[in-house]
Amino acid sequence: MSGNWRVFLTIALLLGALVSGWSVWRNHAALVAPADDAGRSDYVLHDYEIIALDKDGKEAFTLLGPLLRETPGKKTMEMETPLFLIPDPKGLHWTVQSKNGWVSEDREHIRLTGNVRAIGPRNQPQQPAKIASQQLNVYPKTKLATAPGAVTITQPGSILRGHGLAVNLANKQYELESQVRARYVRSPR
Amino acid sequence: RSTDRSQPMDIQAGHQSGSVDYSQPTTLSDGVKIDQGTLHIDADRAVISFRNGEASQAVLTGNQAVLKQQMDDGSPMTATADRIDYDMLADVVVLTGNYTVTTQRGSTSGQRLTYNLKSGQVDSGGQDGGRVKMRILPKSQRTQN
Numbered sequence: 354m355s356g357n358w359r360v361f362l363t364i365a366l367l368l369g370a371l372v373s374g375w376s377v378w379r380n381h382a383a384l385v386a387p388a389d390d391a392g393r394s395d396y397v398l399h400d401y402e403i404i405a406l407d408k409d410g411k412e413a414f415t416l417l418g419p420l421l422r423e424t425p426g427k428k429t430m431e432m433e434t435p436l437f438l439i440p441d442p443k444g445l446h447w448t449v450q451s452k453n454g455w456v457s458e459d460r461e462h463i464r465l466t467g468n469v470r471a472i473g474p475r476n477q478p479q480q481p482a483k484i485a486s487q488q489l490n491v492y493p494k495t496k497l498a499t500a501p502g503a504v505t506i507t508q509p510g511s512i513l514r515g516h517g518l519a520v521n522l523a524n525k526q527y528e529l530e531s532q533v534r535a536r537y538v539r540s541p542r
Numbered sequence: 543r544s545t546d547r548s549q550p551m552d553i554q555a556g557h558q559s560g561s562v563d564y565s566q567p568t569t570l571s572d573g574v575k576i577d578q579g580t581l582h583i584d585a586d587r588a589v590i591s592f593r594n595g596e597a598s599q600a601v602l603t604g605n606q607a608v609l610k611q612q613m614d615d616g617s618p619m620t621a622t623a624d625r626i627d628y629d630m631l632a633d634v635v636v637l638t639g640n641y642t643v644t645t646q647r648g649s650t651s652g653q654r655l656t657y658n659l660k661s662g663q664v665d666s667g668g669q670d671g672g673r674v675k676m677r678i679l680p681k682s683q684r685t686q687n
Binding site (some may be wrong): 361364365420477520522525526527528529530531532533534535536537538 | 550551552553554555556557558560561562563565570572588595597598
């Protein structure tokens with residue numbers, strides 16, 4: 354069973370970077386509505402670029418998009434066509450984008466919906482890794498990520514399709530609930 | 543066929559789980575089908591271990607697990623067993639538990655058989671593999687199926 358099976362390692366690295374970056378940003382960002390804020394805290398950002406820094410002052414992730422706003426009357430956040438730029442350990446960037454983004458009131462659930470595409474760093478010799486689904490949920494506090502529907506993961510040497518992906522970054526376990534179809538191409542010995 | 547090993551491998555399963563860093567095996571279940579060139583495997587469950595990110599061993603179980611392959615001379619071989627251990631690095635398959643191997647020349651059955659996919663070498667019985675039953679068809683009865 355030859356071929357490149359490192360598919361899930363790729364996913365875990367990406368999601369891990371997003372989860373850790375988001376956790377740091379969540380704790381410091383002025384955009385986070387204080388828990389006991391009694392008044393309204395509406396804000397709207399147009400054509401924004403947010404660079405979240407980690408505790409060492411390094412880029413945790415960059416978030417760009419045409420519109421980010423707090424949902425009127427709620428403390429949830431909405432984004433139109435958000436684009437996340439997430440550095441990998443070598444400082445090369447993944448891009449994660451979707452039609453819509455939503456963040457829960459406690460900022461502990463990020464939901465990307467509509468043509469969710471994660472594409473690995475492009476200036477590699479080979480084709481970049483790609484993850485495609487219609488929805489991606491990320492839960493920074495519990496370090497979980499799920500893609501409820503169909504998900505396709507391609508990278509040099511393998512294509513993996515399935516339904517219902519769940520990744521637990523804490524215990525490094527993953528699961529594809531059904532309809533698993535994979536093709537692995539042997540890397541030259 | 544010995545060329546099978548260089549072909550893409552296609553896997554179908556009803557469920558897959560494992561560890562993202564491949565420190566633990568990947569388990570495929572709910573009906574597993576593996577195709578690689580002329581090699582076709584059907585099993586209820588497959589547990590795949592890794593070395594350096596590449597699949598190194600698969601343990602397939604079923605009631606029964608079935609392995610079909612075309613020999614280099616084009617003739618078909620079918621093996622069934624309760625358990626099939628496929629060592630992908632050594633290209634060796636070990637059948638254990640009520641195996642039967644059927645080729646054009648006849649069939650053999652027993653409790654343990656080792657089959658080298660590269661050399662076609664077959665070792666059965668021994669290592670408390672129990673008794674081996676073998677049926678060799680007369681040339682006239684060998685059908686080209």
